[in-house]
Structure formats: structure tokens, C-alpha cells
Amino acid sequence: MSVVGVDLGTLNTVIAVARNRGVDVITNEVSNRATPSLVGFGPKSRYIGEPAKNQEVSNLKNTVASFTRLAGRALNDPDVQLEQEFVSAQLVDIDGQVGAEVTYMGKKEKFTATQIVSMYLTKIKTTASAELKLPVTDVVLSCPVWYTDAQRRALLDAADIAGLTCLRLTNDTTATALGYGIPKVDLPAPEEKPRRVVFVDIGHSNYTASVVEFKKGELAVKATAWDRHFGGRYIDKALVDHFAKEFKEKFNIDITENAKAKFRVLAGVEKLKKILSANSVAPLNIESVMNDVDVRGMLKREELEELIKPMLERATLPIEQALAEAKLKPEDIDAIEMVGGCTRVPALKAAIQNYFGKPLSFTLNQDEAVARGCAFNCAILSPVFRVRDFSVHDMVSYPIEFTWEKSEDIPDEDTSLIVFNKGNVLPSTKILTFYRKHPFDLEAKYAKPEQLPGKLNPWIGRFSVKGVKEDPKGDFMICKLKARLNVHGVLNVESGYYVEEVEVEEPIPDEKKEGDVRNPISSPVHGHDNTERAVKRRRMSVVAEVPPDERELTSDQAMDVDSKDSKEPPKMRKTKKQLRKGDLPLSSGTASLDKANRDSAAERENEMFMEDKLVADTENTKNELESFIYELKDKMLDVYAPYANDDEKSRLNTKLETIEEWLYDDGDDASKAQYVSKMEDIRSIAGPIIQRYKDKIEEERQVVLKKQQDAAAAKQADIERKKREEESKKQAEAPESKDADMTDAETTKPDGVEEPSS
Structure with missing residues (x-):
């Protein structure tokens, strides 16, 4: 049984699994520990995760990002309108829900945000199954704490459509707190003062601060506050706006008018931002950004901090709000745990550290802490794992x-x-x-x-x-x-x-107990x-x-036992x-989908999944055919040449040339069956030649094997012969040695011992 935790992020998704007496983060098909949260649509199939990232710049209008922030909302929501700036696909209304209009398999299609999330979860399910070599069904998903009932139902519906059972939909910071607390063995006892920790999670688009109290075997979330429009993408936006002005002045180009150019600059400033986290200055160089113009620029860390000054000014507001709701002060906090990619920004770290007046803690993996907490949560809920007792009290x-x-x-x-x-x-x-x-x-x-x-x-x-x-x-x-x-x-x-x-x-009850009832619920x-x-x-x-x-029993409810010594009833x-x-x-x-709509969406998802699988299998078969042609051409020059006559060589070369031309012309977009048929055509001619070569190799192998067996038999016979000779020699020497021993025994007397008289 699989135990999988999924940190469903706006930019990337991380998958963690419980195994090997711990929690591991698994890699995707290209060995990355984080999978891009993107779904793209093409003329033949969908592109999800890494493939979507690879084709994003060339297929912007048909690639959907930020879908987790769209699920469970309506198109006229102001937040959704703001989200259009970060989603290149066109957002539309679909029966009161927000969705995206894309070109899929040559025609216009509309998919709700819930459907798009389910498509992505299907990919996550496939990735986890391939790594674990087990079917994946049970998962724990993360979501922002500010999600409403409708948004949570949308994620649960998406999981159901993808064929997953969501054991728990947990808040991001609650998952982080669980991953922090469950391995610790030094937490205070229940009767002691709790350890108070503030978890600050600043990711790509969200900023959440939670005050959590820990005791041995439990955690309790006391308060949580958030800023929904604070994170790495807003820093990227400030940088793109800055360089757009600079490039317009220096190179006379306007990247805001060209979506692909803007995307290239966005990819460049994201790298620049990461460099500035560890360096005081960073360059930006982009070739052929638009109109065949190469651009370059430089940025200092101080300039970046000035660009994001409005963000930095509200850097501690969620923390202040969370502490106020928990009725605590900064000095009451024992530790400040920082997670999320954006917490690497030096200016943000400095602002938060100055607020608390104490060093920040980075003991958790900033990018993987949420996924690990989800995996721990899934292990707790799973019957096949034994996990240390740990209760979670969210709010x-x-x-x-x-x-x-x-x-x-x-x-x-x-x-x-x-x-x-x-x-x-x-x-x-x-x-x-x-x-x-x-x-x-x-x-x-x-x-x-x-x-x-x-x-x-x-x-x-x-x-x-x-x-x-x-x-x-x-x-x-x-x-x-x-x-x-x-x-x-x-x-x-x-x-x-x-x-x-x-x-x-x-x-x-006794009068004393009667006056002691404190149950506040009447x-x-x-x-x-x-x-x-x-x-x-x-x-x-x-x-x-x-x-x-x-309910908790009050003193008069906890026990009601008559005394045996009582004389009066x-x-x-x-x-x-x-x-x-x-x-x-x-x-x-x-707000949940009814069973009919959910079943219909699941059936549609399964159809698209099978179409994607067929396209992938067709592409693999095409690559196998191409490789087979090149391999035969190469081996017919030397390896297979002695095993084919001139007529066979001529017919095979003609067949290979014909199919190769077809492969790069009409066969570029053929079906899987056609590729298999062409492969069989080649094998009908090449098969006998290859078989002769294999027979010769097998014959040579048998000769070598016979020689090895004969040598081994001769060696064994020689060992047996030497063994027999040694045994014969010992038997020949045995009587002479016995007589000599008897003579010595008769003639030698011990000192001080007299021979007895007759």
C-alpha cells in the first residue's frame, strides 16, 4: 500500500513517500525533485509537468499555470481577474466556474479549473506509481490555509476524478508543523509549558504565518494569518517591469507587446533573483529576446530591494496578526521556522529577524517541508505503517x-x-x-x-x-x-x-458535586x-x-460508582x-460536483489519459524504428556483411532507404500500427541475416564453452590423480613407521624407573 504526500504548489509540486523507516522525496521522469505545476495542450496530446515546461514558450496560449488558485472560484472574482496576468491561457466561464479555453487536438476546448487540477494529479499519480512500482491510491494533499469550503471541495473532486483517495486535505503550515514536531523527542510533557513556534511560509504566491504550540505527542495551531498576494512571482513581476523600461530605452523594444519576449525575460529574471540571494550583483543576458535583438543588463541587490520596497514594508504584517490572535508577543516565541523558496531573499529574512530580535531557524528543507509533513500525515492515517502517536489540532x-x-x-x-x-x-x-x-x-x-x-x-x-x-x-x-x-x-x-x-x-448527586458542575454546554x-x-x-x-x-467529562461525570460499604440506598x-x-x-x-458530473469528468480524464499513452507509445515505436534502421545500416557494413549474399544486401539496403525516406516525409505523423508494420517489413529481409549471425555467435560460444568444460575436466582429473598418488604413498610408508615406533618403545626406559624382576 502506498503512502504519498503531495505539496500541490502554485509553481512546483513536490511528492514525498513514507518508506525505509522515514520519508523520502521522489524524483520525476527527468530526476527532478520538484515537478512544474503546468498543464499544456497540443495537437496530439497533453503536456503535463516537465513536458509542459519544455513547450511553454512555444505554446503559451495553450498552457495553464496557477490552476490551484483558480479551482473553486468564479470568473468574475477579482482575484481571478488578477490571476489572468500569471496565466497565459484565456480564462473563461464554464457553468459558473472559472476554466481555460485552449486548442486541443486541433479544436477549441474548455476545461474547468477542477478538471485541469485532476489532469495534473493524474500525472502525479503516474510519477509516484513509477517510482514506487506500486499502484498509488491514498494521498494527503496540501492547500493554503485560506482556502474556503468551495475551494477545498474542488480539490477533493479533482482527486476523485484522478482516481485518488484524499485521506486528508491539510493546510500548508499545519503539514510543515507536523513534519517539524513528529521526529522530535525533546518536546515538553503535557503538564509543562508548550514550545511555541512560528512557521513562516513564503512561497511563489502565498505568505502564511502560523503560531503552533507543541507538547509531547501533539501540536495545536493557535492562530494563522496570511497575505494571498505576496511571494516570489511578485518579485519577478517587479523585475520584469524594471527591465521592460530599461530595454525600451536602451534597445528600443517593448517586451510587454510580445508575450514570448516577456516570458523569456521572466525566465531570465527568475535566475537573476536567485543569484542575488547569494551575491551583491547579477547580470541578465538574453539572446534574441524579440526582433532578433540581444539584450543585457545588470542589477544590484540594493536596486532589487528598492523595487520590492512595497512588499518589504508589509513583510511582518501576517506575523503580527497571527501573534495578536494568539495573544502572544514576539518574546513568547521559542523558534521561528522559515520555509518556502522566497524565504531565501536576504531582505525578507532581515525584516523578520529584526521583528523578533532573535535568529531565524532553517532546520527544515525550505522546498520540501510541506510534502514531508503530508507524507507523515498519510502514514499516520494508513493502517500499514506504525508511526509515533501524534495528534494534530488545526483550527x-x-x-x-x-x-x-x-x-x-x-x-x-x-x-x-x-x-x-x-x-x-x-x-x-x-x-x-x-x-x-x-x-x-x-x-x-x-x-x-x-x-x-x-x-x-x-x-x-x-x-x-x-x-x-x-x-x-x-x-x-x-x-x-x-x-x-x-x-x-x-x-x-x-x-x-x-x-x-x-x-x-x-x-x-452529593451537594458538593452538585455545585461543582462546570460543563459549559447546556x-x-x-x-x-x-x-x-x-x-x-x-x-x-x-x-x-x-x-x-x-465532550470532556467534568468531575461529577467522570465516575459514577456506588460504594460497596454504603448502608443507605x-x-x-x-x-x-x-x-x-x-x-x-x-x-x-x-459546491461539490454531483456523482453524474464527477463520473463524466473521470471518464473524460481516462479517455485523455489513454490518448496521451497512445501518443507516447507511438512516439517510442517511431524512435525504435528509426534506431533500428540506423543500427542495421551500420552493422551491414561489417558485422552482418559475411552472413548475407549480394542479393540480400541489395534488397535490404533498398528497403531501409525507402522506409527512411517515408519516415521523414509521410511517416512523420503515422500511427503506431504503421510503424510496427514497417518494422516487420525490415525484419522479413534482415531476420535471416541476423539469425545466421546469431547462429554463428552461438556456435562460437559453444566451442569456447566446450573448451572451457574440457579444460575444467582435465584440471579436475589431474587433481584426482595427484590425490590418489599421495594416498598410495602414505599407505606404502605406514608399516615401516609402525615397526620403528615399537622398537623405540621396547628399548627406552623412563628415568628413575626400575625394570620389574621376574
Whole structure:
């Protein structure tokens, strides 16, 4: 069983696997540890990952980047409009979702961002399977902490379309924190002060800061803040804008008018930026950037810092916000772990270090920390790996409220309730209690839309509760709904049931314990409060309570054992309890794809995958044919020449010339079957010649083998002969030695020993 963690980045993706009693980052087909997050479309097939990067400059309009930032969003979202600057393909609306319009296999096609993510995940699945030599199904994917319910559902749908089971969709910095904490053996004990670490992750397009507390065997995310428009690509953009002005003045060219020229400059400044991370000055040289003009330039580190000054001015804002939400100060932090490629920029490191007043820590691999954390998480969730016990307590990023229609029977009823507050532990479950006589609907949405990224729709889902009716007395049915934010950060109303109040007897607790109950979550039914006013109050209110299996027992709940020595029976009292009587059918509508659309997308993805495979196999067969022609031409001059007569040589050379001409003319775009047919045509003539050569080689090999066997037999016979001669010699010498020994024994007497008298 495979255990795979995937850091699904905006620029690159890193794949890590649990094996060899640890976690390894695996390489792709060209031995790179990071795979470009690109999907390209061509006349015959798709280009995904490294192939997409290789053809990007020549196929800009049909290459899609930054697709992880597009999934689960709409075209009219301001963030998506800003994203168009970093996506060369044309973004379009597809049934309310953003997608890309490309030319694929000679015709215009539209693919949603979710479909494009699924295409890329199929490639990741293939890469991991090839490395592990096992089928890959279970993965843990990373995503930015600011992703909403719709964006998370889009990634889960993409994984499903790609044939993957996402065990957990984890936040980037949470994965990093897990990878940091799980190998450590020196974490504080549960009763001690926790170790507080700030994780600063600045990647290609995101900046996230998380405050995490560690104790032995657990981590708890206390606060997280982010800047969605801060990262390496914004530095690249500033550099491109700078050199565009410089080239216009010095070389009289405008790269902003030519997409390919702009892309070449972008590739150049990315290298320049990396050089400036370790050097004070760096050159930029690009040949034939446009109009056959070669350009060159120089940039100092101080000039770069001036260009990105607006970014540097807000370099510590997410950290300050995270610390404020966690109610901590910089001096309360024990370590500051830096991850992400952009944390190599000296000016950023200096700004963050000056804020904390202490050295920064780089103990984690800046490019691979998230993927390693995802692999650890996958190993924890997998039944085939034994991992040190380590619990992860993430947090809710946005407050979520439920709204519903007012009941006709309760005119002054509240119609909304914030059920999950920002900062609540994730995953989390709440029980909602409703008093109804008829079926009803409720909706979930984000309580503060202004906090969402861009202008995302705050709507999460609509849930319909069926089977609700009056009880036999004409009173309200007590309906309970189980709302859960799962490990992915996705909200669902998982089940519904109704209860009935019954009167039971229970022991009266001691007075001391009675006053010690500290459970902050009240049941909607309180003892003997049977007044009409209390009943009305219960029916008007909707209560969100933690389900029993997730509550911590208070002192009077933890143990209820009667003493054996007690002489008096406990005092009893009557109280009301709620007993579950039956289930309530539920139907829901969310941002997830329905089964029909998901199956249709999976079928389409499988078709495209098989087309890609056929194209790859055809290309391999074509290369084999070409290599076979060159090999035969070369070997017919010397190796195969003695084994063919003149007629065979003539016919074979003619056939090779004919097929070679066809291969570079009409056969350049032939089918796999045609290449195989041409290969068979050649073998029909060359086969007998090659067979004679092989027979001769085999004959010579047998002769050499016979000689080796004869030599070995002769050597063995010689050894046996010498052995027999030595044994004969020993037998011949044995009697003479025995007589000599007996004579010596008879004539020699020990000193001081007299011979006995007769």
C-alpha cells in the first residue's frame, strides 16, 4: 500500500513517500525533485509537468499555470481577474466556474479549473506509481490555509476524478508543523509549558504565518494569518517591469507587446533573483529576446530591494496578526521556522529577524517541508505503517453560521446561529436542535464574507430535513442534526434524527458535586422545568451542542460508582431524558460536483489519459524504428556483411532507404500500427541475416564453452590423480613407521624407573 504526500504548489509540486523507516522525496521522469505545476495542450496530446515546461514558450496560449488558485472560484472574482496576468491561457466561464479555453487536438476546448487540477494529479499519480512500482491510491494533499469550503471541495473532486483517495486535505503550515514536531523527542510533557513556534511560509504566491504550540505527542495551531498576494512571482513581476523600461530605452523594444519576449525575460529574471540571494550583483543576458535583438543588463541587490520596497514594508504584517490572535508577543516565541523558496531573499529574512530580535531557524528543507509533513500525515492515517502517536489540532479559519426559515408556530424565533467560530478546533462536530412540526431547510454560509479571499460567494450549502411531523400529542418533534467540519475543513450535515423526552429516575448527586458542575454546554432540557414558559423558550431556541463522544467529562461525570460499604440506598429523583427514536432523511446541495458530473469528468480524464499513452507509445515505436534502421545500416557494413549474399544486401539496403525516406516525409505523423508494420517489413529481409549471425555467435560460444568444460575436466582429473598418488604413498610408508615406533618403545626406559624382576 502506498503512502504519498503531495505539496500541490502554485509553481512546483513536490511528492514525498513514507518508506525505509522515514520519508523520502521522489524524483520525476527527468530526476527532478520538484515537478512544474503546468498543464499544456497540443495537437496530439497533453503536456503535463516537465513536458509542459519544455513547450511553454512555444505554446503559451495553450498552457495553464496557477490552476490551484483558480479551482473553486468564479470568473468574475477579482482575484481571478488578477490571476489572468500569471496565466497565459484565456480564462473563461464554464457553468459558473472559472476554466481555460485552449486548442486541443486541433479544436477549441474548455476545461474547468477542477478538471485541469485532476489532469495534473493524474500525472502525479503516474510519477509516484513509477517510482514506487506500486499502484498509488491514498494521498494527503496540501492547500493554503485560506482556502474556503468551495475551494477545498474542488480539490477533493479533482482527486476523485484522478482516481485518488484524499485521506486528508491539510493546510500548508499545519503539514510543515507536523513534519517539524513528529521526529522530535525533546518536546515538553503535557503538564509543562508548550514550545511555541512560528512557521513562516513564503512561497511563489502565498505568505502564511502560523503560531503552533507543541507538547509531547501533539501540536495545536493557535492562530494563522496570511497575505494571498505576496511571494516570489511578485518579485519577478517587479523585475520584469524594471527591465521592460530599461530595454525600451536602451534597445528600443517593448517586451510587454510580445508575450514570448516577456516570458523569456521572466525566465531570465527568475535566475537573476536567485543569484542575488547569494551575491551583491547579477547580470541578465538574453539572446534574441524579440526582433532578433540581444539584450543585457545588470542589477544590484540594493536596486532589487528598492523595487520590492512595497512588499518589504508589509513583510511582518501576517506575523503580527497571527501573534495578536494568539495573544502572544514576539518574546513568547521559542523558534521561528522559515520555509518556502522566497524565504531565501536576504531582505525578507532581515525584516523578520529584526521583528523578533532573535535568529531565524532553517532546520527544515525550505522546498520540501510541506510534502514531508503530508507524507507523515498519510502514514499516520494508513493502517500499514506504525508511526509515533501524534495528534494534530488545526483550527477553523472563518466563522460559519446556519440560517433557516422562521417556523409559523414560533413567530419570534431566531433564524441564524454561528455554529463554528474562527479558532475552533478542526475537525469539529456540533449537534443542532430544532423544534418543528413540518419538514424544513437550513443553509450554511460564512458569517463574515469580508474576510473571504477575493469576492467569493459566502454560501456553503443547503440542507433539507425530511420526515418531520407532529408527535401524537400535536406537539413539536425534537429534531437533532449532526453538523461536522471534517479533517478536510469541509462542512456537512452528516445525519439527522429525532428524540423523545421521557421521565426517568436517577440518583441525586452529593451537594458538593452538585455545585461543582462546570460543563459549559447546556442541554436544551433542564430537570423538572415543565412550565409553559420554559417549553416555549425551548421551542424558540436552536442549540448547538458538542456531541457526547467529543465532550470532556467534568468531575461529577467522570465516575459514577456506588460504594460497596454504603448502608443507605442512594436518594433518587425524577428527571427528563431524551431518547433517540428514529432517523430523519436528509438531502443536501453543496459546491461539490454531483456523482453524474464527477463520473463524466473521470471518464473524460481516462479517455485523455489513454490518448496521451497512445501518443507516447507511438512516439517510442517511431524512435525504435528509426534506431533500428540506423543500427542495421551500420552493422551491414561489417558485422552482418559475411552472413548475407549480394542479393540480400541489395534488397535490404533498398528497403531501409525507402522506409527512411517515408519516415521523414509521410511517416512523420503515422500511427503506431504503421510503424510496427514497417518494422516487420525490415525484419522479413534482415531476420535471416541476423539469425545466421546469431547462429554463428552461438556456435562460437559453444566451442569456447566446450573448451572451457574440457579444460575444467582435465584440471579436475589431474587433481584426482595427484590425490590418489599421495594416498598410495602414505599407505606404502605406514608399516615401516609402525615397526620403528615399537622398537623405540621396547628399548627406552623412563628415568628413575626400575625394570620389574621376574
